Amino acid sequence: MIRHPIELVIEKADTAIVQEDFDALIDIYSDDAILVVKPGMNATGKIQIKKAFEAIAVHFNHTLHVEQAGLKILEAGDTALVIARTVVSAANMPATERNATYVFKKNSNGNWLCQIDNSYGHELLLHEDVR
Amino acid sequence: MIRHPIELVIEKADTAIVQEDFDALIDIYSDDAILVVKPGMNATGKIQIKKAFEAIAVHFNHTLHVEQAGLKILEAGDTALVIARTVVSAANMPATERNATYVFKKNSNGNWLCQIDNSYGHELLLHEDVR
Numbered sequence: 001m002i003r004h005p006i007e008l009v010i011e012k013a014d015t016a017i018v019q020e021d022f023d024a025l026i027d028i029y030s031d032d033a034i035l036v037v038k039p040g041m042n043a044t045g046k047i048q049i050k051k052a053f054e055a056i057a058v059h060f061n062h063t064l065h066v067e068q069a070g071l072k073i074l075e076a077g078d079t080a081l082v083i084a085r086t087v088v089s090a091a092n093m094p095a096t097e098r099n100a101t102y103v104f105k106k107n108s109n110g111n112w113l114c115q116i117d118n119s120y121g122h123e124l125l126l127h128e129d130v131r
Numbered sequence: 132m133i134r135h136p137i138e139l140v141i142e143k144a145d146t147a148i149v150q151e152d153f154d155a156l157i158d159i160y161s162d163d164a165i166l167v168v169k170p171g172m173n174a175t176g177k178i179q180i181k182k183a184f185e186a187i188a189v190h191f192n193h194t195l196h197v198e199q200a201g202l203k204i205l206e207a208g209d210t211a212l213v214i215a216r217t218v219v220s221a222a223n224m225p226a227t228e229r230n231a232t233y234v235f236k237k238n239s240n241g242n243w244l245c246q247i248d249n250s251y252g253h254e255l256l257l258h259e260d261v262r
Contacts, residue, residue, distance in 0.1 A: 034207040042205070070256040074173070074247050076165040079210065081234050081247045083255050099253040101232050103212050116205050116212045121253070122230040124214050125201045 004073050006080055006104050006112045013114070014066045020057050026050050030105060030113040039120050039127040049117075060090035069097065078106040086119050098123075135204050137211055137235050137243045144245070145197045151188050157181045161236060161244040170251050170258040180248075191221035200228065209237040217250050229254075 009028050016025035026046040029035075035043045035052055043052040057064060070085035082102040089095040099121035104112045118124065140159050147156035157177045160166075166174045166183055174183040188195060201216035213233040220226040230252035235243045249255065 030208070032208040034205055036205065044207070072255045074165055074167065074249060074255075076175070076234075076246050077161070077163040079234055079236060079246045081212075081232060081249060083232065083249070083253055085253070085256055099230070101212060101214065103207075103210055103234055105210060115207050115210050118205060118212060118214070121232075122214055122216070124203045124205075125216055 004075075006073055006082060007071060009104070009112055009114070010068060010071070010082070010084075010102070014068065017053065017064060017066050020062065022050050022053050025053060028114050029117070030107070030115050033114055034116050036118040036120050036124070039124050061092060063091035065089045080104045080106075080112065088119070135206075137204055137213060138202060140235070140243055140245070141199060141202070141213070141215075141233070145199065148184065148195060148197050151193065153181050153184050156184060159245050160248070161238070161246050164244070164246050164248065166248040167251050167255070170255050192223060194222035196220045211235045211237075211243065219250070 013025060013028045026049055029046055029049055032045060033049060035049045037043050037052045043049045067087050068084050069087050072083040074081045082104065084100040084102065086098045086100040087095055088098060098119050100119040101121050102114060103116040105115045106112050144156060144159045157180055160177055160180055163176060164180060166180045168174050168183045174180045198218050199215050200218050203214040205212045213235065215231040215233065217229045217231040218226055219229060229250050231250040232252050233245060234247040236246045237243050
């Protein structure tokens with residue numbers, strides 16, 4: 001089966017997180033990307049996103065593991081919505097499934113970059129900054 | 132509280148669905164938008180989307196009601212991800228909550244248009260065309 005290029009980008013990102021290769025990791029984000037660090041706290045742009053992942057790695061004592069247990073891509077023009085079941089685990093956290101939502105954009109070179117990274121999905125609605 | 136312009140667009144869409152004003156409804160979509168009609172079946176572009184909403188109205192015997200019980204908007208550049216709790220009801224269907232995901236794009240006039248309309252959220256992962 002031919003895999004969607006976005007699947008390969010997500011795979012690269014998951015590997016980069018596990019290997020703590022943060023320079024490779026931020027390559028998959030657009031310049032004005034947003035990462036939901038935790039509900040109510042966002043990082044914007046490559047510098048903030050890199051710092052957030054460094055802090056996350058420390059928080060999980062450098063044992064964080066991320067993988068996708070299911071993935072569905074809806075593509076419309078140069079935009080794609082990814083509906084994912086993301087499994088996160090670490091030495092100090094049992095495997096946790098998240099209903100993640102990611103938005104990707106295709107740039108002028110034809111490469112898909114992550115524009116919005118919300119691994120918490122609808123958990124955002126449970127927090128007080130709900131609009 | 133100042134409301135995000137996307138909230139107003141979604142409100143306009145919900146009203147248009149209830150009133151079956153499909154010309155007003157397709158105005159909120161971009162030309163290459165995708166609507167998930169049901170898991171595994173998508174409509175692409177304004178013509179298909181309009182036909183899909185006409186069929187949905189018939190299916191629900193012209194009693195469909197849609198409203199948002201919660202909404203969170205993540206904006207990055209000209210792209211926004213909407214995480215919503217959407218309540219759908221009709222004479223032949225009790226009120227059903229869906230964890231919906233919508234992607235909006237800002238056009239060159241500064242107006243937000245719906246690019247990807249997936250009211251089923253992660254339900255897509257339960258169906259056989261999962262990637």
